[in-house]
Amino acid sequence: xxxxxxxxxxxxxxxxxxxxxxxxxxxxxxxxxxxxxxxxxxxxxxxxxxxxxxxxxxxxxxxxxxxxxxxxxxxxxxxxxxxxxxxxxxxxxxxxxxxxxxxxxxxxxxxxxxxxxxxxxxxxxxxxxxxxxxxxxxxxxxxxxxxxxxxxxxxxxxxxxxxxxxxxxxxxxxxxxxxxxxxxxxxxxxxxxxxxxxxxxxxxxxxxxxxxxxxxxxxxxxxxxxxxxxxxxxxxxxxxxxxxxxxxxxxxxxxxxxxxxxxxxxxxxxxxxxxxxxxxxxxxxxxxxxxxxxxxxxxxxxxxxxxxxxxxxxxxxxxxxxxxxxxxxxxxxxxxxxxxxxxxxxxxxxxxxxxxxxxxxxxxxxxxxxxxxxxxxxxxxxxxxxxxxxxxxxxxxxxxxxxxxxxxxxxx
Numbered sequence: 001x002x003x004x005x006x007x008x009x010x011x012x013x014x015x016x017x018x019x020x021x022x023x024x025x026x027x028x029x030x031x032x033x034x035x036x037x038x039x040x041x042x043x044x045x046x047x048x049x050x051x052x053x054x055x056x057x058x059x060x061x062x063x064x065x066x067x068x069x070x071x072x073x074x075x076x077x078x079x080x081x082x083x084x085x086x087x088x089x090x091x092x093x094x095x096x097x098x099x100x101x102x103x104x105x106x107x108x109x110x111x112x113x114x115x116x117x118x119x120x121x122x123x124x125x126x127x128x129x130x131x132x133x134x135x136x137x138x139x140x141x142x143x144x145x146x147x148x149x150x151x152x153x154x155x156x157x158x159x160x161x162x163x164x165x166x167x168x169x170x171x172x173x174x175x176x177x178x179x180x181x182x183x184x185x186x187x188x189x190x191x192x193x194x195x196x197x198x199x200x201x202x203x204x205x206x207x208x209x210x211x212x213x214x215x216x217x218x219x220x221x222x223x224x225x226x227x228x229x230x231x232x233x234x235x236x237x238x239x240x241x242x243x244x245x246x247x248x249x250x251x252x253x254x255x256x257x258x259x260x261x262x263x264x265x266x267x268x269x270x271x272x273x274x275x276x277x278x279x280x281x282x283x284x285x286x287x288x289x290x291x292x293x294x295x296x297x298x299x300x301x302x303x304x305x306x307x308x309x310x311x312x313x314x315x316x317x318x319x320x321x322x323x324x325x326x327x328x329x330x331x332x333x334x335x336x337x338x339x340x341x342x343x344x345x346x347x348x349x350x351x352x353x354x355x356x357x358x359x360x361x362x363x364x365x366x367x368x369x370x371x372x373x374x375x376x377x378x379x380x381x382x383x384x385x386x387x388x389x390x391x392x393x394x395x396x397x398x399x400x401x402x403x404x405x406x407x408x409x410x411x412x
Contacts, residue, residue, distance in 0.1 A: 027200055034189040035081050041182050042077055042129065046070030048175040049113050049122060055171055058116060066113050073109040073126050076101040080133040084190060091135040099134055106130040119172065120155040125179040128152065132183050138194075145187040152180045221272055229265035233258050282307045284316050285337050288323040292335050295327055297352075301337040310339065310346045314385040314404050318378055322350045322400050325374075330398070331355045344406050345387075351399040378402065 049070060053063045083098040094100075106126035114123025128148040136144060156176045236258040244251035285301045292299035304310075319337075326335050331353035338349045378400070379389040387404030 027196060030196055031085055031193060034193050035085070038081055038186045038189050039074065039078060041178065041185055042074050045125065045175065045178050045182060046074055048171055048178060049117060051171045052117055052119075052175055056117075062116050066116050069105075069109040069112050073102075073105045076105040077129065077133065080130075084133070084193070087135060093135050093137075095135065099130070102130040102133060103127070117172075117175075119159045119176065121152055121159055121176050121179045124152060124155055125182065128183055129186065132186055141187055141190070145183045148183045149180065152183070156180055218272070222269070225268050225272060226265065229261055229268065233261045233265075236261060280308060281310050281312050281315055281319070281339060284312075284319045285339060288319055288337060291323060292326065295332065297326070297330070297332055297335050299335045299337070301339075303339045304341050306341055307339055309406070310341070311385060311404055311406070314381065314387070315339070315346065315348050315402065318348060318381055318402050319350075321378055321381075322402075325400075326350065326352045329355060331396075341406070345403050346406060347401060347403045349399060349401045351397055354393070354396055354398050375400070 046067070047070075050063060050067045053066060079098050080102055083095070106129065110123045110126040113126070114120060128151070132141070132145060132148060156179075159172075159176060236254050240251045240254035240258065242251075243254060282303050285303055289299045289301050332355070333353045335350065335352040338347075340347050340349075375389065375391060382389050382402050382404060385404050387402060390401040390403070392399045392401075
């Protein structure tokens with residue numbers, strides 16, 4: 001009776017980390033486009049207010065005061081706009097640290113600028129803009145902006161009989177028009193950001209669901225693989241037990257077959273493991289640190305925040321092999337691990353103290369005789385993805401550095 005490996009199915013498709021990185025950057029760029037659009041319109045409104053006063057030949061002190069007040073109001077509105085990027089769905093309507101400066105400065109600036117220009121729309125705009133930027137629940141902000149826009153249009157009509165001179169009329173018209181559409185423009189930008197965040201969260205949920213489904217698939221494959229081999233081994237051992245008293249030769253043959261089945265099961269498990277997507281590098285390094293600490297080593301690690309975009313398939317085995325080397329050949333007192341990104345490449349470094357009387361891995365296991373964990377094996381893994389290995393020994397420490405290109409996951 002012989003055993004056969006269970007087909008583990010097709011290997012899961014590798015994660016396109018470059019596409020994920022581009023998507024993350026696109027989301028960030030969209031945020032800046034939205035935020036700059038809002039604050040730019042506000043700044044233009046302040047500048048037009050100053051232009052109106054200059055063209056109307058108001059005194060320099062009044063014009064300067066309005067300009068300074070407008071700049072302070074503009075700076076105050078940066079707080080709620082910046083905070084909106086990380087806004088939680090259950091955030092309160094008014095967060096004092098974020099919204100009160102904009103409200104208070106908006107009231108003061110509106111009163112001053114409205115009095116100086118004689119325009120009601122200029123008086124109302126800073127206050128209404130601060131109200132628009134509060135954390136309104138979904139659907140409520142739309143009704144608020146409709147009411148604010150209607151009020152500004154009404155005030156614009158009232159401002160038709162204002163007392164400014166004819167020279168400032170074109171600039172005043174532009175100011176009134178911009179003030180009227182500013183709330184709508186701001187809310188449209190915020191709405192677009194909310195849509196983008198919702199889509200990004202849906203994408204992240206889909207990725208987590210795919211990862212969960214993949215783990216379930218692998219668990220099923222492992223169950224089928226091991227269940228098949230264990231059943232075969234059990235039958236072979238049972239048959240050997242029955243044959244041994246009457247026919248020892250036949251019983252030994254079944255024992256040898258059982259041993260071969262064990263080898264097949266081990267190889268099938270290895271093959272299945274190679275089909276499984278690499279563990280995230282942050283988790284790999286965390287596991288390495290836990291293993292080193294369990295062995296009594298003082299271990300610490302530094303991981304770049306963008307580690308999810310590093311080539312896990314290339315660096316994951318390196319992390320495991322170098323950790324094994326530290327356990328076998330290190331002094332056992334300390335170890336430092338680090339993963340960083342620089343100039344389009346990923347750099348993994350592990351340093352440790354050297355055991356007394358040892359010349360480190362380069363002498364003890366130069367060719368990776370202990371299962372591919374030597375320096376030559378690590379160098380070969382790095383070279384396969386276009387990277388390189390650097391080894392240093394100085395002042396009682398031994399450092400292994402592996403550098404691979406960012407696109408290393410798709411190399412080869």
